[in-house]
Amino acid sequence: MNATLKDGEPSGLISPYGGGSLVNLLVSDERVAEMKAQSKDLPSLTLDDRSLCDLELLATGGFSPLTSFMGRADYERVIAEMRLADGTLWPLPITLPVALDSGIREGKPLALRDVYGNLLAFLHVEELFPVDKKAEALGAYGTQDAKHPAVAALMRQPDYLAAGPLEVLRLPPHYDFVELRHTPAQVRALFAQLGWSKVVAFQTRNPLHRAHEELTKRAAAQIGGGLLIHPVVGVTKPGDVDHFTRVRCYRALVDDYYEPGSVVLSLLPLAMRMAGPREALLHAIIRRNHGCTHFIVGRDHAGPGKDSQGRPFYDPYAAQDLMRAHEAELGVGMVDFKQMVYLPAEKRYVAIDDVPAGAEIADISGTQVRNDYLAKGIPLPEWFSRPEVAAILSEANPPKHRQGLTLWFTGLSGSGKSTIAQALAERLAEFGRNASLLDGDEIRTHLSKGLGFSKEDRDTNIQRVGYVAGLVSQHGGTVICSVISPYRETREYARKLSPGRFVEIHCATPLEVCEQRDVKGLYAKARAGQIKGFTGIDDPYEVPENPEVRLDTSTTSIADCVQIIIDKLIEMGFIQPHGHA
Numbered sequence: 001m002n003a004t005l006k007d008g009e010p011s012g013l014i015s016p017y018g019g020g021s022l023v024n025l026l027v028s029d030e031r032v033a034e035m036k037a038q039s040k041d042l043p044s045l046t047l048d049d050r051s052l053c054d055l056e057l058l059a060t061g062g063f064s065p066l067t068s069f070m071g072r073a074d075y076e077r078v079i080a081e082m083r084l085a086d087g088t089l090w091p092l093p094i095t096l097p098v099a100l101d102s103g104i105r106e107g108k109p110l111a112l113r114d115v116y117g118n119l120l121a122f123l124h125v126e127e128l129f130p131v132d133k134k135a136e137a138l139g140a141y142g143t144q145d146a147k148h149p150a151v152a153a154l155m156r157q158p159d160y161l162a163a164g165p166l167e168v169l170r171l172p173p174h175y176d177f178v179e180l181r182h183t184p185a186q187v188r189a190l191f192a193q194l195g196w197s198k199v200v201a202f203q204t205r206n207p208l209h210r211a212h213e214e215l216t217k218r219a220a221a222q223i224g225g226g227l228l229i230h231p232v233v234g235v236t237k238p239g240d241v242d243h244f245t246r247v248r249c250y251r252a253l254v255d256d257y258y259e260p261g262s263v264v265l266s267l268l269p270l271a272m273r274m275a276g277p278r279e280a281l282l283h284a285i286i287r288r289n290h291g292c293t294h295f296i297v298g299r300d301h302a303g304p305g306k307d308s309q310g311r312p313f314y315d316p317y318a319a320q321d322l323m324r325a326h327e328a329e330l331g332v333g334m335v336d337f338k339q340m341v342y343l344p345a346e347k348r349y350v351a352i353d354d355v356p357a358g359a360e361i362a363d364i365s366g367t368q369v370r371n372d373y374l375a376k377g378i379p380l381p382e383w384f385s386r387p388e389v390a391a392i393l394s395e396a397n398p399p400k401h402r403q404g405l406t407l408w409f410t411g412l413s414g415s416g417k418s419t420i421a422q423a424l425a426e427r428l429a430e431f432g433r434n435a436s437l438l439d440g441d442e443i444r445t446h447l448s449k450g451l452g453f454s455k456e457d458r459d460t461n462i463q464r465v466g467y468v469a470g471l472v473s474q475h476g477g478t479v480i481c482s483v484i485s486p487y488r489e490t491r492e493y494a495r496k497l498s499p500g501r502f503v504e505i506h507c508a509t510p511l512e513v514c515e516q517r518d519v520k521g522l523y524a525k526a527r528a529g530q531i532k533g534f535t536g537i538d539d540p541y542e543v544p545e546n547p548e549v550r551l552d553t554s555t556t557s558i559a560d561c562v563q564i565i566i567d568k569l570i571e572m573g574f575i576q577p578h579g580h581a
């Protein structure tokens with residue numbers, strides 16, 4: 001069923017891993033038509049980001065010789081011994097997690113789709129077996145600590161794995177950087193055009209700085225061949241720089257700082273597991289399938305960071321040790337590098353082991369790049385980053401006063417939320433922050449039309465407002481929400497939708513004052529029993545425990561309330577004081 005590339009590899013290039021030809025699971029046009037017709041009666045599975053990436057690499061032969069998600073025999077042996085059932089060295093499970101309640105049955109094709117409903121593939125389910133979460137965590141990742149991203153994902157995933165022959169109708173569609181996306185066969189064709197037979201690949205999930213440039217150029221010189229810069233654009237470590245920004249950096253660097261014809265830049269749709277040493281072997285296999293003879297392994301390759309005790313999961317050079325032990329069997333030569341550091345006195349980079357005795361060294365960690373430079377709007381120094389790369393990174397990481405912001409007013413009816421919100425919007429505009437207002441009363445006439453005041457309806461209302469605020473603030477907008485939002489848990493939900501840019505303002509005006517004001521006459525009706533479930537009268541209001549700002553409008557004027565908020569926003573960095581714009 002699985003078509004493979006029978007017409008031979010472009011001459012001179014290394015053969016794919018595993019002894020066969022490059023796997024290609026894409027079916028013919030006639031078969032596509034048949035499958036589309038048949039799919040209507042089949043159970044469907046919507047693939048998550050990881051499975052989508054895995055499907056793409058299976059389909060194009062990036063994971064050759066694998067021709068599908070692993071069955072039980074491969075899965076168990078890979079975890080325990082790093083080998084497929086037939087003995088081929090293979091470091092990590094490539095599996096398809098499924099929930100049993102989704103209509104999936106052995107002996108029946110399962111339609112695999114993306115979140116948009118696009119039909120991508122059929123898995124002819126032959127095996128349905130339970131995932132062994134403990135064995136996989138300990139065997140494949142060496143830990144059960146949920147701080148490891150692969151362990152966290154494993155704990156969340158459904159309890160069964162599906163396997164069987166795979167037929168792919170189409171690759172998951174991509175519309176970004178299409179000119180830089182290539183299948184393994186296309187990368188091989190590029191190498192053949194360039195006349196390369198020796199190629200060293202560089203794997204990365206980070207922006208490239210001068211140290212990486214040095215290291216990649218030296219690696220290519222060392223092997224006397226070409227260079228493939230092969231960044232991962234699938235799933236990387238949570239918190240990484242988004243791939244759009246990274247690819248803009250790679251492009252600028254490759255265009256301006258590498259000799260023409262010395263490098264190929266191609267994007268890899270891999271879902272990283274952050275599995276350190278074992279992952280390094282997987283990376284090498286994938287690069288061999290793309291036609292590379294060598295692979296660069298530096299310090300802390302595919303490192304997942306620190307565990308819950310604050311200790312690194314893997315030794316920083318464990319990946320190099322494991323690669324060295326298996327280089328021959330993988331058929332991929334390792335080009336190992338120690339950490340590169342800068343010698344300011346000599347204006348050059350060296351491996352940390354080669355630093356002359358007593359020499360001063362300079363280095364900036366990824367965390368320092370984020371916290372000490374980008375977050376503060378300080379440009380990265382030229383010895384560390386090429387100016388084009390530094391400019392792209394600083395543009396993508398604007399200082400806090402130019403980032404999005406959600407201002408969330410909560411409090412009883414009549415506590416002053418809307419009044420202060422409007423006054424605040426005017427003051428914010430003075431600082432160059434133009435805000436949109438989402439007011440409870442108004443929202444309930446459109447976005448939340450038809451909702452009442454039961455707990456369920458109030459939660460739905462707040463979830464919607466929080467969702468919209470999250471969308472607006474995500475890309476630089478400022479939004480002021482004024483809603484009673486009486487439930488703590490739901491306010492916390494809204495906070496999570498505007499991560500790091502949510503400011504909660506509690507209008508803590510006493511109930512007696514709100515009731516006395518009774519702007520809309522609703523308190524009188526509530527006391528008279530004409531309105532049931534009125535907040536503060538016969539419905540709960542859970543007082544915020546730690547709001548960023550708490551105001552009492554019975555003792556503080558509107559202008560002073562606004563000034564208190566402005567001062568807080570200046571303190572938090574969300575606005576710049578006058579004179580520093």
Ligand SMILES: Nc1ncnc2c1ncn2[C@@H]1O[C@H](COP(=O)(O)OS(=O)(=O)O)[C@@H](OP(=O)(O)O)[C@H]1O
Binds near residue numbers: 459486531539
């Ligand atoms: N039962 C009951 N409880 C509270 N409030 C009521 C109720 N019935 C109607 N109203 C009016 O609706 C406004 C509150 O809507 P919100 O969307 O802010 O409420 S919630 O956050 O969903 O709880 C609120 O407006 P504000 O006075 O601006 O807060 C009231 O005018």
Ligand SMILES: Nc1ncnc2c1ncn2[C@@H]1O[C@H](COP(=O)(O)OP(=O)(O)O)[C@@H](O)[C@H]1O
Binds near residue numbers: 412517
């Ligand atoms: N700081 C304040 N000082 C005096 N009155 C205020 C203050 N803030 C609000 N008010 C008054 O309280 C009433 C209710 O305010 P409003 O903004 O409608 O509350 P909410 O939106 O919380 O229901 C309005 O008449 C408003 O003028």
